[in-house]
Amino acid sequence: MARSSLYQQVAAEVRRAIYAGELAPGDQIPTEADLMEAHGVSRNTVRLALGELENEGLILRMRRRGTFVRERRPLLMRPQDEFLPYDHEGRRFDTFVHAVRSEGRTADQRIEVSIVEPPEDVATRLALADGALAVVRRRLRFVDGQPYNTLDSYFPLEIVGGSEIARPGDITRGANRVLEELGHLQVRVIDDLSARMPTSDESSRLQLEPGTPVVVHTRVGYDADDTPVRVAVSVLPADKHLIRYELERH
Amino acid sequence: MARSSLYQQVAAEVRRAIYAGELAPGDQIPTEADLMEAHGVSRNTVRLALGELENEGLILRMRRRGTFVRERRPLLMRPQDEFLPYDHEGRRFDTFVHAVRSEGRTADQRIEVSIVEPPEDVATRLALADGALAVVRRRLRFVDGQPYNTLDSYFPLEIVGGSEIARPGDITRGANRVLEELGHLQVRVIDDLSARMPTSDESSRLQLEPGTPVVVHTRVGYDADDTPVRVAVSVLPADKHLIRYELERH
Known part of the structure; x- marks a missing residue:
């Protein structure tokens, strides 16, 4: 690119x-x-x-x-950057952290890890059996100390149970790297983008001003066998984010 | 893909x-x-x-x-489809028309062509000199007779003046094909996606229900010399559209 x-x-x-x-x-x-x-x-x-x-x-x-x-700078998110090579310490590239740092701002996040019966649409995207469980890693992310967006990543418990993904705390080398070590390198992702008004819970967590819609970015990651191994749902306040894809004719 | x-x-x-x-x-x-x-x-x-x-x-x-x-089906838009090959009659693939027809629905549009001094941000994206003009082809697009979204495509007058792009009416083989014939095949595009509440003009043209945000999809097309030759701005009511990108690891 x-x-x-x-x-x-x-x-x-x-x-x-x-x-x-x-x-x-x-x-x-x-x-x-x-x-x-x-x-x-x-x-x-x-x-x-x-x-x-x-x-x-x-x-x-x-x-x-x-x-x-400009006074207010929307954060430029490049969803394609997730496919960039690992850095020299073998860490996965975190597109949010990279976007924030490259603007000279400070990125921070709180992560909560739990095992849940995921929402209907996530269960479907992960092709889970009825009642099957998923590990969810919920992040509230901050820029310069202000709440900025959320990212909830779901993984089938059957695949990630027992791994670092199912344990609390940050994974320095990234959950995608752990999935790769478990034999589930993601070779393809499907990104769905839509927008809507925030829920009242989102409004308060993200300290949204009235009349601010959110962009919902849902990424489903597939391994080489076409098994969906990750569903990542980002809720991005529309006044603070710009999402960019670059495409070339082949 | x-x-x-x-x-x-x-x-x-x-x-x-x-x-x-x-x-x-x-x-x-x-x-x-x-x-x-x-x-x-x-x-x-x-x-x-x-x-x-x-x-x-x-x-x-x-x-x-x-x-x-489901009762209400958001239209699945695949911005990558614009790079699909021309059909057997040499027509450019229109991603909107294709998306609508593949759902068995009827696509229709009204096109107005004018020569304007484009809005500031469009002039910048086209790298136009002060006061330079652009041709804009404004479309209001319908699905099953209902207003659905808008697409305003801007082209530098210096490049397209005298071509079909600058004349009223539809171009069967597509404006991108005309650009290609003029020596400006687009080899790369940058897509920016954001969301906001609609203007009152958009609300009435698109018959939006209250509280419906719009997704704004801006595509800038570059030719092989890295000259921007097209800026296409789509305004997509968020309740009626889903935008999808598919990415593969290389």
Whole structure:
């Protein structure tokens, strides 16, 4: 997926200045002419770079008034990043933690692990038999100390019982890595995206302002035998998240 | 992306029966035992098939009460389908029309074509110079005669001026095909998804019920030179659409 053309290098530099706080919310960013000179690039390249940053919700371009750092930045989530390689310590890439940290913000989470008879739709997606149990790892995730979103991950107890997934606490190398060690590497995922108004429970847990919908992102992960081994349900307040997929023609 | 395993064949048969009206909304669908016998497959395969149909919003499984055809079916949108090959008449695949027709429903649309100074965020995404113009093709799309969603596609006038894209009316082979003929085959797209409450104009055009958010799907298409040649903004009422991406590990 990754490319790094000239305009992306310019975008990266301005992004870095914003995340580093050299450019604060509300600040005007350098003019096109300044950026052209500073980077030795064409006007078109500068415009592509600024377009990229606006797409990410980092800046706001006001024609004839200039370009400004936005006050409120939606977190850019890239669901495809889960397939990135493990890092050098063998840890799975956590797309949320990565997205938050790459913006210079602090990610934190609370995890509760329980064994449950999952909701109807989750049981169906996991193809569980009647009454079969699942391990659920429920996370409430924070950015800079503020509640930000939730992620509930369900795994068939039959598969993960006895593993770290069924025990309380964080798994440093990630639950997907544990599934892989159990012989269930996920080779395919199906992502369903929809939106709705939050439940009152979600409103209070996530401290939502009135009139804020949530995006529900449900990922089902399948192993090489086409067995569903994970259902992950994220509830993402719509004012604070932007979800991005990149597709290439093959 | 396509696979057709055993459970998908069972799912296809039940789906067909629903779309054909052999199974009407509210009807109970055959039991797992019946489906196992009818298709000569295992219980697990039947469960995977039903899981797929539930994911699509076609059926509702009520444990211990049976499985029923849902009353209201969200339209399953697959943004990746735009990259499917052209059909035998050389027409671009229209993901909306395809999604609607494959459910046995009728798709219809009204198209208005105009030349405009596009909104700020669209101008930025297209990397347009100040005051540069774009052709916008605005569609209001209908399913079974009811307004369903909108799609506004913007193209730089500099690129498409003089082509069919800049003229009123439908383009049978699709605007993307015209772009390709103009030397701007889109090789990469970036999809941004977010949700918000509708504007009052959207509420009335799309006949939304109160408290219904919309999903905004913005696709930017890039040609081989990384020039953005199309910005397509869909406004999808959240109660009537489900958006699905399928990803495979490479």
